[in-house]
Amino acid sequence: MILEHHQQQGVDIVHLPARLVMANSAQAREELKQIIVSGNGKVVVDLSATNFMDSSGLAVIVVALEVAHNMQGDLYLTRMSNTIRALFELTRLHTVFQIFDDPASAIEAYQ
Template identity: 60%
Template structure:
């Protein structure tokens, strides 16, 4: 999976594609793991293009969160649309992740962390 990735002030910023489901889960998991292992574990995932997520996709995000926290980092989510947010609320993952409206808010939070 080709994820859009850049680094800003030591924060890995990744934009996920439109769909994160069972077909993409293994590749996405591996790509995010590589980024986390190669960086400092401080990450922002931008979901503004992501319209379709299933439980496999959620597991990818949870696994990445755990990997980041093992490096004393964290994984912030941004750009979540109403439908994907509903899935996070149903699964209670909105209480596990720190979720911000946009990337600049997440970057500010990292700067203050």
């Protein structure tokens, strides 16, 4: 397993690895999908450890958002580094995702 995961106040908190790239994206996608479908669709992805992501890494997060929406849930992002935030802005994905400074703020948004 490459993703760390725990629950807090009925929300799944998922920590992504330092590098989310083609080499580990298929495994990350499957693990994240499994976490979402085995929960209630409320997910917070903590990107604090992630310092590099390629297009396959972005695809993991986009697919996860789709899975959460199919369950009438959502997926929030938190603790983005400046590098990862710039990637989301460059690809305009910052307009698709709700992005929070910390997991507590994201969890509060679900309440």
